[in-house]
Amino acid sequence: MVETVKIIRFHAEKCRGHYDCEKACSQVQFGDDTGGDHSAIRIVKSNGGFSMVNCDQCGLCIDVCPVQALKRLPSGVVTVNKELCIGCMSCVAFCPVDGMRRAKGMVYPHKCISCGACVRACPEGALELVEVPISEVERVVYYHQGVCD
Amino acid sequence: MSEECLNHAETARTIGRGNGPFITGNTERTHDIDRLRSGHKVLAEYTFERKPVKRGYAGRILYVNLTDLEIREIPLTSDVKEKFTGGKGFGLKMTWDLMGPDTRWNDPENILALNSGPLNGTTQYSGMGKCLSTTVSPSTNIICDSNAGGYFAPYLKFSGFDSLILQGKAREDILVFIDGTAGKVTIETAPYEETNSHLLSEQLTYMYAAEDSESARQKVAVVSAGKGSENSYWGILNISFYDPRRRVTRMKQHGRGGLGTVFRDKKLKALVARIEGFNGMTNDPQDIDRITETGIKHNREIRDLDMHENNMRTVGTGNLVEIMDAYDLLPTENYRFGSFPKASRIYSTRFYKRFTQGIPDGCWYGCNIACSKAVDGFVLRTGPYKGERVTVDGPEYETIGGGANMSVWDVDWILEFNFYCDTYGLDTISTATAIAFYMEMYEYGILNKERCDGLELCFGNAEAVLEFLHRIASGDRSEFIQVASKGVRRMKDHLIAKGWGDPDLIENCGMEVKGLEYSEYVCKESLAQQGGYALASKGPQHDEAWLIFMDMVNNQIPTFKDKAEALHYFPIWRTWFAIVGLCKLPWNDIVPADNASTDEPAKIPEHVRNYAEIMSGILGREITPQDLMDQSERVYNWQRAMNVWMGKGRRKDDIPPYRSMGPVTEMEYLSRKDRYDNQLKELVGISPEELSSMSVADRIRVLREHRYEEYNKLVDAVYYRRGWTPNGVPSPKKMRELGFSDEKEMLEMLQKAIDDDDAAGLNVWGGSYGEGDEIPCDDPRYWE
Numbered sequence: 001m002v003e004t005v006k007i008i009r010f011h012a013e014k015c016r017g018h019y020d021c022e023k024a025c026s027q028v029q030f031g032d033d034t035g036g037d038h039s040a041i042r043i044v045k046s047n048g049g050f051s052m053v054n055c056d057q058c059g060l061c062i063d064v065c066p067v068q069a070l071k072r073l074p075s076g077v078v079t080v081n082k083e084l085c086i087g088c089m090s091c092v093a094f095c096p097v098d099g100m101r102r103a104k105g106m107v108y109p110h111k112c113i114s115c116g117a118c119v120r121a122c123p124e125g126a127l128e129l130v131e132v133p134i135s136e137v138e139r140v141v142y143y144h145q146g147v148c149d
Numbered sequence: 150m151s152e153e154c155l156n157h158a159e160t161a162r163t164i165g166r167g168n169g170p171f172i173t174g175n176t177e178r179t180h181d182i183d184r185l186r187s188g189h190k191v192l193a194e195y196t197f198e199r200k201p202v203k204r205g206y207a208g209r210i211l212y213v214n215l216t217d218l219e220i221r222e223i224p225l226t227s228d229v230k231e232k233f234t235g236g237k238g239f240g241l242k243m244t245w246d247l248m249g250p251d252t253r254w255n256d257p258e259n260i261l262a263l264n265s266g267p268l269n270g271t272t273q274y275s276g277m278g279k280c281l282s283t284t285v286s287p288s289t290n291i292i293c294d295s296n297a298g299g300y301f302a303p304y305l306k307f308s309g310f311d312s313l314i315l316q317g318k319a320r321e322d323i324l325v326f327i328d329g330t331a332g333k334v335t336i337e338t339a340p341y342e343e344t345n346s347h348l349l350s351e352q353l354t355y356m357y358a359a360e361d362s363e364s365a366r367q368k369v370a371v372v373s374a375g376k377g378s379e380n381s382y383w384g385i386l387n388i389s390f391y392d393p394r395r396r397v398t399r400m401k402q403h404g405r406g407g408l409g410t411v412f413r414d415k416k417l418k419a420l421v422a423r424i425e426g427f428n429g430m431t432n433d434p435q436d437i438d439r440i441t442e443t444g445i446k447h448n449r450e451i452r453d454l455d456m457h458e459n460n461m462r463t464v465g466t467g468n469l470v471e472i473m474d475a476y477d478l479l480p481t482e483n484y485r486f487g488s489f490p491k492a493s494r495i496y497s498t499r500f501y502k503r504f505t506q507g508i509p510d511g512c513w514y515g516c517n518i519a520c521s522k523a524v525d526g527f528v529l530r531t532g533p534y535k536g537e538r539v540t541v542d543g544p545e546y547e548t549i550g551g552g553a554n555m556s557v558w559d560v561d562w563i564l565e566f567n568f569y570c571d572t573y574g575l576d577t578i579s580t581a582t583a584i585a586f587y588m589e590m591y592e593y594g595i596l597n598k599e600r601c602d603g604l605e606l607c608f609g610n611a612e613a614v615l616e617f618l619h620r621i622a623s624g625d626r627s628e629f630i631q632v633a634s635k636g637v638r639r640m641k642d643h644l645i646a647k648g649w650g651d652p653d654l655i656e657n658c659g660m661e662v663k664g665l666e667y668s669e670y671v672c673k674e675s676l677a678q679q680g681g682y683a684l685a686s687k688g689p690q691h692d693e694a695w696l697i698f699m700d701m702v703n704n705q706i707p708t709f710k711d712k713a714e715a716l717h718y719f720p721i722w723r724t725w726f727a728i729v730g731l732c733k734l735p736w737n738d739i740v741p742a743d744n745a746s747t748d749e750p751a752k753i754p755e756h757v758r759n760y761a762e763i764m765s766g767i768l769g770r771e772i773t774p775q776d777l778m779d780q781s782e783r784v785y786n787w788q789r790a791m792n793v794w795m796g797k798g799r800r801k802d803d804i805p806p807y808r809s810m811g812p813v814t815e816m817e818y819l820s821r822k823d824r825y826d827n828q829l830k831e832l833v834g835i836s837p838e839e840l841s842s843m844s845v846a847d848r849i850r851v852l853r854e855h856r857y858e859e860y861n862k863l864v865d866a867v868y869y870r871r872g873w874t875p876n877g878v879p880s881p882k883k884m885r886e887l888g889f890s891d892e893k894e895m896l897e898m899l900q901k902a903i904d905d906d907d908a909a910g911l912n913v914w915g916g917s918y919g920e921g922d923e924i925p926c927d928d929p930r931y932w933e
Contacts, residue, residue: 064517066509067367068393084364087429088272088515089441093448102445104438107429 004131005076006114008041010052014126017050019043024121029110030103037103040112041127052127055099055112058139061091076134077114085109096139171394171508174526176537180352188341192323195220199332200309202433205267205767206230210243211310211334213325215415216257216317220334225311232888236266236728237294238784239312240283241791244292245895247316250794254287254407255414257318263301263372263420264312267767269730270303271515272429273437273444274763275451276732278303278513280372280388286406286687287382288579288636289664291795292788293406293687296727298512298521299388300370303730304329304422307431319416329424330359339418345622346373346387347539347572349419351398354391357421363393371398372420374409375574376622381634383576383583384409394508395525397540401512402571405690406665409574435769443762444515451517451739459738463506464497465520466546466734471496473550476702477821478671480554482608483585484660484808485817487671491558495549499560500524518734520545527564531615534572541568544577550669551581555588555614562611569615573622578690582666583637584614586659590640595650602627637661657807663688663797673811674824675700676856677712680863683805684716686788692733693720699751706751709923713866718752718778724788725781729764736760783887786871786879790895793878793902800877800915803864810856815845818852825852862916869925872932876911878902880932903932 022035022043030038042053059078062070069084070091080091087107091100102109119127200208210223223243233242240262252258261284271277280302286293305313308329315325324339343349350371358365371389378384385404392399434440455461460468470492473479477487504522512521524541544552544567552563570577584606590596591606598605602625604613620627621634632643637659645652660667665688672678678701681694691697696715699705706715726733741755748754757774764772792798811825812818818825829835829848833855840848868875872883880903881896889895906912918924 063507064509066511066514066516068363086272086427086514087441089429089445090448090509090515090517093445093517094452102441107437 002076005057006131009128009130011126014124015050020121021118024117028117041118064090064094082108182356185341190338193218193336195334197332207306207311210312212314214317215319234728234780236264236281238728240264243314254285259285261315265302265306266730270432273441275516275518276735281727284411287410291792291797295403295405297388297401297403299390299401301388304370304424307424322418324419327422345375345572349373350389354398366391370422374412377573377575378409379413382407382636383579385576434767436766439766440763443759448517461518461520464501465522467497467500469546480671483589494558532619547669548577554585556608557611569618578668579666602629638664657813683803713870716867717870721781721785724785790879865914866925874932876906
């Protein structure tokens with residue numbers, strides 16, 4: 001039974017918009033440092049500061065995937081198995097926080113695997129890898145939508 | 150209600166906690182695959198070169214002749230691609246090329262074609278896995294076309310073929326195996342497998358999976374029929390899609406008009422396609438970003454809006470039941486009424502509780518409309534599988550509507566009916582519509598227990614309905630079963646020939662046009678839908694023109710001209726899905742939030758643009774929404790021309806029975822007396838005094854004359870708008886405009902038909918036009 005999962009926590013007040021986290025992430029995901037759509041974590045300008053868009057490991061995508069390519073590992077982290085994935089991007093469309101991402105030209109999606117590369121790359125300490133109980137993040141909503149008797 | 154049925158959980162069952170399989174609670178079955186396989190003898194084998202799909206097309210058609218065991222490839226020419234696009238367009242073209250006009254459903258020459266289409270097999274947009282099939286129908290003696298999801302069409306294409314053409318008749322039960330992993334097609338005997346689909350598709354999925362894994366079973370697609378298909382004109386084809394969460398070989402059905410009947414007549418037990426693997430690039434789109442971004446945008450609409458619009462993801466098309474009931478459109482007691490006090494017992498809320506929720510129920514990968522709902526662990530109460538727990542695929546709206554039509558107001562009996570129709574390979578629509586007709590005849594004493602060979606077919610007798618199905622499937626030879634299993638048209642002839650009732654009443658009540666039974670909508674008050682049904686190429690099916698909502702619920706097409714325009718645009722637009730290999734539901738069962746404020750909300754312009762985007766992205770050249778219409782209009786007219794060729798493409802073949810147009814009986818009239826009385830006053834111009842002196846029979850007669858007159862005027866306007874003669878024949882001029890200048894044989898055939906009609910004085914308007922009436926066209930020879 002998976003009980004905890006590591007997620008990335010963002011401290012907005014510390015972020016200065018270096019985007020080093022995105023570059024580090026795209027190294028992990030694509031082996032380059034372009035950041036942007038090659039990164040699973042995204043930093044966006046908002047209200048004069050910055051906010052983070054990233055997977056919170058809620059696992060909604062697991063139930064949307066038609067080929068069971070998305071799984072929650074024993075570590076609690078949700079991952080894409082590219083051997084099984086058929087590139088329908090349903091997970092990208094259905095993710096409520098835009099944490100499942102697709103890069104231009106790519107057949108498969110990518111997402112945060114809580115590896116902590118972004119945390120290590122941030123010079124301001126704006127990112128933190130924290131372990132939380134699964135029950136705090138897990139969401140299952142694809143039933144009971146709008147129907148009442 | 151029996152003991153067992155009370156066992157069903159009354160609350161929704163859901164999954165959704167990650168990795169494990171869902172426990173269906175079904176009866177576990179083991180199949181001795183080695184023994185089954187030992188009966189297989191390879192009768193013919195063909196090796197083909199494995200080639201990738203290029204920009205949506207495999208570029209080859211697979212031809213299999215079951216009589217002389219010939220297997221060969223037919224190259225797809227650019228001319229055929231350009232003129233017929235794909236899907237049923239290819240099926241119709243191959244049928245025209247390889248078959249004569251007098252071919253009947255059970256002649257060896259009859260062609261059964263299963264087709265994909267250039268957009269088919271795409272995973273990035275919802276609803277892209279439909280199989281489009283055509284054959285000569287036993288019910289209508291013209292081409293019937295039907296479509297279903299499941300994995301077969303995409304796997305056929307990924308194996309290397311855009312279409313599969315089956316001709317001839319085998320001598321013993323066989324299957325055709327298309328092995329995309331090895332580049333091989335075999336015809337094999339299959340003596341030991343079950344015939345009924347829920348077992349057969351499971352056996353073959355396990356037998357042909359490359360290994361014992363969920364993933365391998367997902368790469369196998371099985372097409373099968375059943376014992377009901379063998380013994381009726383309502384045969385359908387089930388297409389499998391292995392559900393890895395339920396670990397059940399599930400099925401989608403197609404076959405209005407008798408595809409399965411032809412399939413079993415050819416001694417086909419199954420078709421199997423197997424592939425190595427695929428992803429969003431297997432269809433070789435030129436611009437993956439273009440199609441993926443369009444798909445994500447559309448899937449987000451589904452995510453955000455479905456729960457506020459149609460609830461397709463939780464109850465499927467069953468969401469329509471309560472709407473149809475509210476608008477007096479839900480067929481009850483053989484279309485006599487459009488609503489019923491007990492109808493709430495079969496509203497989608499009742500089925501919601503039975504459907505297992507939380508499983509991505511798309512019948513093709515990436516479809517998030519996901520309307521293929523299923524009830525798991527359902528305990529069967531009758532028949533050969535009595536006592537077993539099974540997964541029931543569906544029911545969809547049409548099946549529930551069929552229940553209403555038979556006055557069966559019970560979720561469990563509708564599920565039982567659905568399950569047995571599917572596994573026996575019976576079309577739930579034709580079966581229910583026909584039974585509803587037999588029940589009405591039973592009520593009038595035209596049929597009775599003796600004439601029904603012991604069946605008490607009164608409205609609401611679900612046990613008799615199931616008994617009827619079991620007797621069909623068992624090959625019962627009694628006279629009633631033999632006639633009844635051939636459908637409404639044959640039963641009408643039988644009842645009239647026996648002299649058991651008023652021929653006029655029998656003709657008016659039996660809901661068929663061209664020999665095909667109606668699907669499940671009451672269209673008495675919708676002139677546009679009357680036309681939508683009776684003018685449909687294959688017979689009265691809603692997939693060609695589902696205008697009832699537009700006409701009755703939204704009142705978007707009030708005038709003749711509006712209706713004629715709708716009957717031009719929508720059948721052509723809806724046909725487009727059948728030539729590219731798609732499902733229509735993602736087009737109009739979810740609409741953008743701002744759709745109502747667009748110029749033409751009924752067309753859902755944003756979604757039409759989506760399809761042009763996707764087609765451009767796949768083919769690698771710019772396609773506009775108008776191009777989509779042009780592609781489709783060619784095929785639409787070609788099919789009508791083939792109806793003419795086969796002897797059924799004239800006005801006389803497009804006339805509906807009066808039950809679909811108005812009240813046949815006094816009871817129906819009186820049940821909606823205010824409505825009809827008002828219409829006589831307001832539309833026919835009868836004064837209140839005159840009306841009060843008229844008997845109900847007179848009122849029915851006058852209303853009927855008025856409605857047929859309106860109908861004929863509508864047909865005039867539609868034929869004219871479509872470029873057809875006043876007798877319904879596509880003119881050679883129109884066909885040339887569409888690009889068929891080189892199809893000399895087709896043009897000559899049409900010209901001869903028009904000349905024959907001229908000689909018989911049939912090229913005249915059907916409506917009578919007085920002074921001040923607008924006729925569709927001033928030129929009496931407009932088609933020349």
